[in-house]
Amino acid sequence: MAATTGTAPAVQPLDRQAMLKEAGATGLVIFALAFGLLGFRTLDVPGGIDIQYRFGDVAAAVVIGILGRIALILLREHRPLPVLLTTAPLAVVLLVMLLAKFLFGPETGAELMRFLPFESLVVMWAILIVIVVLALRAARSQTHIASEMTVEDRDARMDRIGAKVQRAARRLGPVLLGIAIIFPFLPFADRRLLDIGILVVTYIMLGWGLNIVVGLAGLLDLGYVAFYAVGAYSFALLATGLDVSFWVALPFAGLMAASAGVLLGFPVLRLRGDYLAIVTLGFGEMIRIILLNWYEFTNGPDGISGIPRPSFFGLAVFKRSVTEGHTFHEMFGLQFTPIHRIIFMFYLILALALVVNLFTMRIRKLPVGRAWEALREDETACRSLGINPRNTKLTAFGIGAMFAGFAGSFFATRQGFISPESFVFTESAVILAIVVLGGFGSQIGVVIAAVLLIGLPEFFRELQQYRMLAFGMAMVLIMLWRPAGLLAHREPTIRLFGKGAAKEAEP
Amino acid sequence: MQNTFAYFLDQLINGLTLGSIYGLIAIGYTMVYGIIGMINFAHGEIFMIGAFISIITFLILGLAGITWVPLALLIVLIAAMVFTSIYGWALERVAYRPLRGSPRLAALITAIGMSIFLQNYVQLLQSARNKPMQPVISGGVEVMRDGDYVVSLGFMQGIIIVLTIVLMVIFSLMIARTTLGRAQRACEQDRDMAALIGVNVDRTISLTFVIGATLASVAGMMFLLYYGVIDFFIGFLAGIKAFTAAVLGGIGSLPGAMLGGLLIGLIEAFWSGYFTVEYKDVAAFSILVLVLIFRPSGLLGKPDIEKV
Structure with a gap:
């Protein structure tokens, strides 16, 4: 017509x-x-x-x-x-x-x-x-009516947005970091907000750590929380049993977690993706069951309490008064408030998270980082180029586990109490969801996903009972909407002809 | 220890019962993996939903005054199969079908999300408490007596084992003889080619989920009858164990799933009987790791050939 x-x-x-x-x-x-x-x-x-x-x-x-x-x-x-x-x-x-x-x-x-x-x-x-x-x-x-967009158009548009955000990340990163640094001194930053901030940054750190394993090396790890648990328990046992301070125990906890990662990785890393996923999941459950039942060592379901708080780099402690040594507020001539410790905690986890981030950014430019990304793309090709897949994967697994161990010791010292209840599979799923929803391998995507998935629900604590329901639904809906992750746009880490090559590819 | 053989026999019966339940769930995993190559992580929750629908049906029957056990069991069985299989169908339709052809990880994440969603959905609707149920079937046959130690095969255990065998036979015949089974096997081998020669791939995949959910719902009912108590979280561990069973038997292989289920059940029962109950799950996972190291394609699975 x-x-x-x-x-x-x-x-x-x-x-x-x-x-x-x-x-x-x-x-x-x-x-x-x-x-x-x-x-x-x-x-x-x-x-x-x-x-x-x-x-x-x-x-x-x-x-x-x-x-x-x-x-x-x-x-x-x-x-x-x-x-x-x-x-x-x-x-x-x-x-x-x-x-x-x-x-x-x-x-x-x-x-x-x-x-x-x-x-x-x-x-x-x-x-x-x-x-x-x-x-x-x-x-x-x-x-x-005329501008009906097809699914491909919409995907392409979101891809462009993802690419823009990634490119803007170079400028956005310092801005976000600046916000994070002044955050504790903002007038509205009360105890509750700071606690939420600490929680979000902890998950950002875990997300970045898992990103090394899943995003860079392409190894699907469903039991990441096991290494978090190993780190937390290593620190808690050292601190309560041998009276070792946080700063001494931290590297040791990382080392323990990394060893656990290598120990698990050694036999199973040659398995294909799905098998690896299920074995790591089983490993996570095994660690939890052992923590739960090895009563003499881990105190079983009762957990470990009375874990000491970290000191100000061993120089001063966050207490009203002490019999020996210094207190933080006296050292700096401040009035005592308990919020000092919280602010210190916030900076501590922020620093730890930044270490992970810097490490990841730098290692991507080293041969081993390149080998991870190459392995993720094509294992057979890597093999024929003389990369040893098992050793390369082991380093990724071990390093990822080490960062989980650091985060675990921080968790233990922040809570002052840990029990196997904190290390259930849901935690692994949450961390993995942060990495995947953010778009694999994207550092800024992890930040955005962590704020969305951890920060937002914390504000709606009243909806406690609906929280996990909405969480599961969000995982499904975001995946249906953007199967490759929210900010999925993979920039090659290195180009043959410098930056000009990127311009050519732009539509 | 009492008579060692009697004790052994006792554990064997327990293991076979448990293994039947795992085997029925494992078939759902292995079929879905065989046809679309994904881990249907929410399958354990389907099993849990089957158990919940069973307990609700039992309660309604109790209120309605139907107390003749065989009839009640039959009605519960049918209700659980029908209502649970719709969950299986809806799961595939809503969460997995749109992602066909997407990266494999996307489907796995969706499945994990669906699993978390279904768990909390049931928890919200039915509360988080344990749901106990009076034993429906009690008594048993004495198999062996040695002094004070009596080994008996409970009627319940007998029903579970026999029902599993019957379902397995029906199911194997269906896969081997019917048009649906042929379509299912065709899709498993090559989905595109099957579509070209006129197999309705979408329908076949849907039916695969329905069959898997039906078998899982029967497992859920058995679990309820055997243990007498359920909660919204039972799907997680049973799901992992069943998946372990499927991998152990060789994922994608139907007899393998059943064999793997039986083995996991036996390992658990013997480990609990002879060593410690607490570490039975650790034993099951350790066996899985060992099998994967020495025989990565499982006991009955075909080795995976990688083409470049």
């Missing part, structure tokens, strides 16, 4: 029957999924368990699923208007109701809240987010 111009896609007549069938199928699947686990709740009562029915929730889930599916079909068939007209007002109404507490005061707020279909606010917020996303998509395709 002449009416359809070249730019606008032809709008096909809507096949209502097919649409209803599709939505019905979605509803049926959601019903089947929800019926068993959502519909019935096992209740703990004295002497056994009882059961509670929640068919209302099942019905709600089915209705939401069907409506959402219809909206998606309409968007796919280029009919955004009805979607926009229903979702936008709905989003506004929901938002007003959810924020009524702040807008009209607590009483009216509570009054309005009662009209919400679900009591759980988190569920309501989740529904609101879905509706808003639908509305935004509808709004965009309403205004930009």
Whole structure:
């Protein structure tokens, strides 16, 4: 037909029957999924368990699923208007109701809240987010019918963004570092924020450490937390048993972790990716089980408590008063506050993390670093070029483990208490997720992913019970959206013809 | 120690029971690995969901007054298979299918994410407490008596072992004889070629997940009946053990998965019986490492030929 111009896609007549069938199928699947686990709740009562029915929730889930599916079909068939007209007002109404507490005061707020279909606010917020996303998509395709982007276009665009961020990292890095350095002295940096900061930087350090193993050398390690545990326990046992100070024990803890890495790596590193993953996972569990059951040595599930805090480089301690030696606040003529120690901790972990980062940046330019990256790309080719794959992998594994050991001793001295509970598989998965989501091998990506995955949930502690649920979902969604990681853009470490070669490749 | 042979026999029975459960889960891993080459890390959670659906069905049946054990077992078995297999199907559809053809690591990360998600999903919906259940089947047959020491084969253990054998036979026949089995094997060998000659690859992969989930749900029901208590975390360790079993038997090989499952079960039982219970998991993983060092493709697996 002449009416359809070249730019606008032809709008096909809507096949209502097919649409209803599709939505019905979605509803049926959601019903089947929800019926068993959502519909019935096992209740703990004295002497056994009882059961509670929640068919209302099942019905709600089915209705939401069907409506959402219809909206998606309409968007796919280029009919955004009805979607926009229903979702936008709905989003506004929901938002007003959810924020009524702040807008009209607590009483009216509570009054309005009662009209919400679900009591759980988190569920309501989740529904609101879905509706808003639908509305935004509808709004965009309403205004930009012509600029429908294909998946490849979108990927290419994200790739360019990734490349830009990576290139900007050279300038962004010092800026972030500057922010990190002045962070403890900012007016709003209270104890809680500093604690979150320490946690995030710890995970950044672990992420950078694992990045050497996974990102550079391409070895999938699912048991990284084992080396973290070895480091933590080495330090804790040395400090509590032999009274060794943090600064003396730190290299030793790293050494122990590195030895554990080499010891494990020696037999298993010739395995292919997936096998290696499962063996490292098994190794992580083995370490945890040993820590849990070797009661005489590790104090079993009770853990080790009373781990000493680090001193100010052996010169002074962070205490109100001491019988011998110096205290930090007297040495610098300050008023005593416990926050000094926290700030020192923050700088300590920041320095440790920077050591890992500098090490990684430099070693990428050394033969062994080049060999890691070459091995990741093609093991057979490396073999034929005379690189010994096992030794090269072992160095990566050992060095990665060593940094985990450093982080582990820091963890032990910060907490003052460690138990096997802290070294479960979920921790390994979180660290790996940071590396993968950031885009393998990208140093700045690790920082961004750590802030997103560790920092953000810490702010929403109230949502504690939903935290891991959202975490798992985020892992899945980000991977579906960007299978190669958020900032996946691999710049060659070295080019044949200097920087000009990069310009040519730019579109 | 009592009569050594009687004690040995006791551990053997325990090991076979445990091995049956692991073997049924391991088949799901090995089939998925064979056809799309990924570790379905969330498979352990599917097993856990099967156990939860079983306990819920048992409770509903108890309330409905159906107490004739064979009928109750049959209903629970069917309910667990049906509802769990839909989780298996949805898992593949939502989390894995969009990533087909992406880097392998991406699919593994998604699988780990899905595993964390499902664990917390069940924890939220069903609370984190242990869920105990009254034993449904008790009693057993005396196999051997030596003084005070009685070795008996519990009816429960007997049912688990027999049911596993029956399922294995049905399953093997299905893979060997039916159109679906042929399509499944074709996809395993060469997915593109299978698609060219008219095999519906998407459907075959979906069905692979459904079959794997069905077998895992039966394992979940057995676990519930055998141990009498479940929680939302059982999928993790059982999943790793079953994967270990699949690797031990040679991943991609169906008889291998069953053999590996039995071996892991026996190793665990004998280790607990003769050494220490605490370190039984360490023993299982150590065996895995040893096997991978000396026979990287597993006991019944075909060696992997790398083409350049």
